Amino acid sequence: MQTQQLDRTFAALADPTRRAILMRLMEGDALLKDLAKPFEMSVPAVGKHLKVLEDAGLVSRRRDAQRRPCHLEAEPLKIAVDWLEEYRQFWEARYHQLDALLAEKNDE
Amino acid sequence: MQTQQLDRTFAALADPTRRAILMRLMEGDALLKDLAKPFEMSVPAVGKHLKVLEDAGLVSRRRDAQRRPCHLEAEPLKIAVDWLEEYRQFWEARYHQLDALLAEKNDE
DNA sequence: TTGTTTATAAACCAACTAGTTTAGTATTAT
């Protein structure tokens, strides 16, 4: 099942540092040391966040000499959006109901 | 900022019990005791999950005698989707690039 | 008024999270 995938994806997204890292990676691949720069925390700490993102499949890394560049992977985000889309129907239905109510009221 | 809102929303969604509760609430309002039934865990445990959902603004509760019916609130889910939608552009761009590459290859 | 239903509070526990520092490993550059 993909429920564990959802667990890991949403948990990974539940932290502002990790969301900022993803933002940064949208601009292009990056090294840990550069990803760590904007944050007031140690390099190993950012390395741990990176591991959470890797475990969720949101980031992949390749080898380049002593470097390990990070690359954004979109697939798990798609799965998360798909899950949330189910709810869009719910709230859109609610707003349509509300629209209908207001229209009715205007007709009075 | 809404970054704390996103923190709480994604954290709330990162648990299968809580996602199941939200699913259930899409069908209509429900009491804690009924929400707890499908799970192999105590009522207070489900009550705690409910509190996480409440704190994230995903669930509201009203009073009805000794009962406290739960109601699904869609707004925070919209904020979460909005955040994720930024990424849709990213991955859609990637797939368009891929499409272009494949088309090019077919033309050879 | 006594009991039943529904929910919450409190105390506890094991496991996990997010950070630290210190030390170590690879790989490259001089």
Next chain:
DNA sequence: ATAATACTAAACTAGTTGGTTTATAAACAA
């Protein structure tokens, strides 16, 4: 050979999470 760069591992800590059980409160029903 040595030193610098980029990363990882290990050990530790404080705080949080997700569950338990037991007890209590609040509202209603007999």
